[in-house]
Amino acid sequence: MAVALAPVRIGFVLQEDVVFPHLTVKETLTYAALLRLPQTLTKQQKEERAMNVISELGLERCQDTVIGGEYVRGVSGGERKRVCIGNEILLNPSLLFLDEPTSGLDSTTALRIVQMLRDIAYAGRTVVTTIHQPSSRLFDRFDKLILLGRGNCLYFGKASEAMLYFSSIGYSPLIAMNPAEFLIDLATGNGNDKSRPSALADKASSFESNSSQGPSPMDIHRVRKIERRLQAFYLVKACETKVVRLEKRKQLEPVKIDDRWKTHGVANSREWGASWWQQYRILFWRGLKERRHDHLSCIRVTQVMATAIIIGLLWWHSESSSPKKLEDQAGLLFFISVFWGFFPVFTAIFTFPQEREMLAKERSVGMYRLSAYFVARNTSDLSLDLALPILFVVIVYFMVGLRQDFAVFLRSMLTVFLSITASQGLGLAIGAALMDVKKATTLASLVVMTFMLAGGFFVQLCSRLMQKVPSFISWIRYLSFNYHTYRLLLKIQYSCGASAAAGGDSALHAPCKSAFIRGLRLGDGGTEVAAMVAMIVVYRLLAYLSLRRMKLRSAT
Structure with a gap:
């Protein structure tokens, strides 16, 4: 089969697992392959592609088991999520988006899903996912991290360097803490159990001292609200000056297209996969x-x-x-x-x-x-x-x-x-x-x-x-x-x-x-x-x- 450059395709995996409960894993992926893969491939080649995806995702053991649902007993939650991912990687997309792929899964299953996504990324795809409150083991699997707070970028870079970055601008945990929890607290404005930059600490102290008769509950609420705004402003400005400029400079460098962006038998076409x-x-x-x-x-x-x-x-x-x-x-x-x-x-x-x-x-x-x-x-x-x-x-x-x-x-x-x-x-x-x-x-x-x-x-x-x-x-x-x-x-x-x-x-x-x-x-x-x-x-x-x-x- 001739080798051709893969088209720029984007796969998207929804947070909810939208699948037919009475179809087996093999049937689900086979029907998707028959409908989505280009007409230049034969039926046998499409079925082989579905079996390859089953093998790649480690679903051989449950390939003949029905997916199941609310009232139908079937595969586990992690296996169902892998089937949804398999539906998207059938076309070998260069960019794969996932919306909270670990939602509703236990920590062990969530770790397996993230490890599988990491393997997919190392195979030559770019994987972008949103995850809320990941465990420390999940956080350790991330390559790059984008931290958002109120619609603004607070950090963009290597996940392993995130703690060092925030420590350099004055934020560090005062107790042993999961890095992901620390970052989420910063993004939401929670400043408890964390050190703060001296400039922000002095401003907070001045606000509290302005109350002559002692802080009332209304004053405390107002001061905390101001502190959160100051913290958000400080983090956004620091990100713009120390992180974003550097990353933008890296992105402008020319990137050589190598063999990892190549695939077999997928034509650059927007035609229907079947008549x-x-x-x-x-x-x-x-x-x-x-x-x-x-x-x-x-x-x-x-x-x-x-x-x-x-x-x-x-x-x-x-x-x-x-x-x-x-x-x-x-x-x-x-x-x-x-x-x-x-x-x-x-x-x-x-x-x-x-x-x-x-x-x-x-x-x-x-x-x-x-x-x-x-x-x-x-x-x-x-x-x-x-x-x-x-x-x-x-x-x-x-x-x-x-x-x-x-x-x-x-x-x-x-x-x-x-x-x-x-x-x-x-x-x-x-x-x-x-x-x-x-x-x-x-x-x-x-x-x-x-x-x-x-x-x-x-x-x-x-x-x-x-x-x-x-x-x-x-x-x-x-x-x-x-x-x-x-x-x-x-x-x-x-x-x-x-x-x-x-x-x-x-x-x-x-x-x-x-x-x-x-x-x-x-x-x-x-x-x-x-x-x-x-x-x-x-x-x-x-x-x-x-x-x-x-x-x-x-x-x-």
Whole structure:
């Protein structure tokens, strides 16, 4: 493979570990490599790069363990942090930023992380990290140190020379103290247990002596506030005169670019790491692996099966031979339309709000197009969401004793699929528009309740009852997927074809003579199918446009 100069790339590791909890370490880094590394590399070369990073970070032992999260047991906190670092060093960046990489870790794990970062730096990368209150062992690993106080530079230079520098300007600890704690106290204005320059000490004494009747609590507070300001001013001026000028002079010296800035196979290009179709396939399979645990969990399977069995027992071998029995069975069909309209909405609402941080992180580094992510997310979710409805319909259909015809059964299943796809689109649109689970759930509850009431069972919006419904609200039924699903299920189960008109089997076509069915004027069902297809497209388009409003970096 040809050797080329590495592009000027910057990697950034967030303080929070934003990773998918159900993916393994190997899967996480492999998917990142497939999406981020340039298209000039083959799939095998990208996978090899991911394995090299796993080896470099010492993650071989846990490479087949899931990352885990708040409710999922997985790797340790240090290993999770190393995975996040691995996501960034896949591209071999010349500059790596880390925001508090030791936050939330014990001292031993934090030391291992810092030692690993030091090894990365010695391998030819520049590593810049912010760390609050490091231990003395961590502080000893630092090469250079920038100490900031109230937005000003108080020290910039070798970490090993920091204590000598502050001692030279009059600040030194009076007791044994961790160098990091000493420096942080200086940056925050805490002067306890530290010597001070004589000039500042004399000024503080003069302020205290100005009070003739002894210092009051107000005077003490005012004096300390002045002391902190004087100390900050003194430290900034000393840094500007003794440190910054020297470092600036060093930075102006020409630096020879040597082999440590070279890498293998990474081209200087801002193009996508994969084509749209490749991005879609990678994100689709990643979505299946990540969310199969939630969509096909024991709780959800039990919930759907228990509901189906209860419905089957309540409507056990129901009939439609009489008007009363027909209305009872119609109630079952309405419940099916409501259940598979309600259930997917509140599942889809969580999709984008829960993945907002991950989406922002991955899109900010140009990992994939938003359109590829959106299509992959929809298709992978649909693949998982359609498994349980099949189980539900099979149980209910034969326990209840609905019309025993394979074509009728198949059309009923497809109607339920249409309802799920439309209601899922509504949930995605609401979640993407609000990006807040509580607000989205509240709005979805109101919308779903309205759709259910306008669904045609509680209030039959047929022509003979239209006068009872105000005209300004009667149109809502056309927006309700419950309404269209219910009418389609009634049409499929109680269709009145030519054989009924010719006086065929009276038992089979008894519903055709029902005033309830005739009053609904079901038609051929084409209008309902067209309306639900329109909902599927429009709701998802609204969800996509809402995601575009997030103004994430990189073009779609």
